[in-house]
Amino acid sequence: MGEELRLYSYWRSSAAYRVRIGLNLKGLGYETVPVHLLRDGGEQLAPDYARTNPQKLVPVLQHGQRLFRQSLAILEYVDEVWPSPPLLPATxxxxxxxxxxxxxxxxxxxxxxxxxxxxxxxxxxxxxxxxxxxxxxxxxxxxxxxxxxxxxxxxxxxxxxxxxxxxxxxxxxxxxxxxxxxxxxxxxxxxxxxxxxxxxxxxxxxxxxxxxxxxxxxxxx
Known part of the structure; x- marks a missing residue:
């Protein structure tokens, strides 16, 4: 799983913040792709970004060529692909x-x-x-x-x-x-x-x- 990770994020988005914590706990490096939620009415509303996430929200995690949406689903994906240290307990x-x-x-x-x-x-x-x-x-x-x-x-x-x-x-x-x-x-x-x-x-x-x-x-x- 050596493919690059990119996180479409906004600095003050709490949903993106969750994913940043999870990636850091796993020791995973990633590139931040800023999406300014206020500039020009909100960059998340632009057609280019809407193709990345039709919900027009952050975060989105790109792993190689695949895009993953919804912060909790992203964190569970990360936990399954990189199981140590775990984000979910044993039972x-x-x-x-x-x-x-x-x-x-x-x-x-x-x-x-x-x-x-x-x-x-x-x-x-x-x-x-x-x-x-x-x-x-x-x-x-x-x-x-x-x-x-x-x-x-x-x-x-x-x-x-x-x-x-x-x-x-x-x-x-x-x-x-x-x-x-x-x-x-x-x-x-x-x-x-x-x-x-x-x-x-x-x-x-x-x-x-x-x-x-x-x-x-x-x-x-």
């Missing part, structure tokens, strides 16, 4: 728990504060920015309340979401925490989430995937 029951935590973020929290949702609220319903920010904080808080409850006191919770190695769940959680802080949420409200984030950020794989370390990040970031 079916443990894998189900990790996938459910990951999907709590990727399917339930993140879509409600995604850029295209914010644009729709703005352009179609004229919802002002302060109200959109309240919307975002509400849905992140609802999700984190549930995430924290699923972690607290569970025998599988360890240094990370599941045991003492980072998994798919941690790849999803850390970018969502970044988003939460952007919108003014105090993460200390969720002590288990906070402790797991601190453990993750001790690892170079997580630190190097951070938005402000990306080649397309603006200088002031």
């Amino acid at each position: 079916s029951r443990e894998r189900q728990r990790v996938r459910s935590l990951a999907q709590l973020v990727a399917s339930d929290i993140h879509p409600l504060n995604n850029l295209r949702v914010m644009r729709y609220l703005d352009r179609e319903w004229n919802v002002p920015q302060p109200e959109r920010d309240v919307w975002t904080r509400h849905w992140i808080s609802e999700g984190f309340d549930a995430f924290e409850a699923l972690l607290q006191g569970h025998p599988a919770t360890g240094t990370f979401c599941d045991g003492h190695l980072p998994t798919l769940a941690d790849c999803c959680l850390v970018p969502q925490i970044y988003n939460a802080r952007r919108f003014g949420l105090d993460i200390e409200r969720w002590p288990t989430i906070c402790a797991i984030e601190q453990a993750c950020l001790e690892l170079p794989a997580f630190r190097d995937a951070a938005p402000d370390r990306q080649p397309d990040a603006p200088q002031q970031a």
Whole structure:
């Protein structure tokens, strides 16, 4: 599997951030292909990029000549092709728990504060920015309340979401925490989430995937 990896990414996209963490945990080198989600109305909407991803979203992972879409599906592909270190635990029951935590973020929290949702609220319903920010904080808080409850006191919770190695769940959680802080949420409200984030950020794989370390990040970031 010596074919080149390219990641179509935007520095502040939490979905792309997840994939960057996963690739880094695997020790895989990749080329970043920036897709600016705001410039010229959004480069993801241009016809050339729409042929790369008809959903007009990032990330897309290119492995050789093949294109892979949807961040969780990309991460599972990466885990199958490069199984060490694993992003999913050994047993079916443990894998189900990790996938459910990951999907709590990727399917339930993140879509409600995604850029295209914010644009729709703005352009179609004229919802002002302060109200959109309240919307975002509400849905992140609802999700984190549930995430924290699923972690607290569970025998599988360890240094990370599941045991003492980072998994798919941690790849999803850390970018969502970044988003939460952007919108003014105090993460200390969720002590288990906070402790797991601190453990993750001790690892170079997580630190190097951070938005402000990306080649397309603006200088002031």
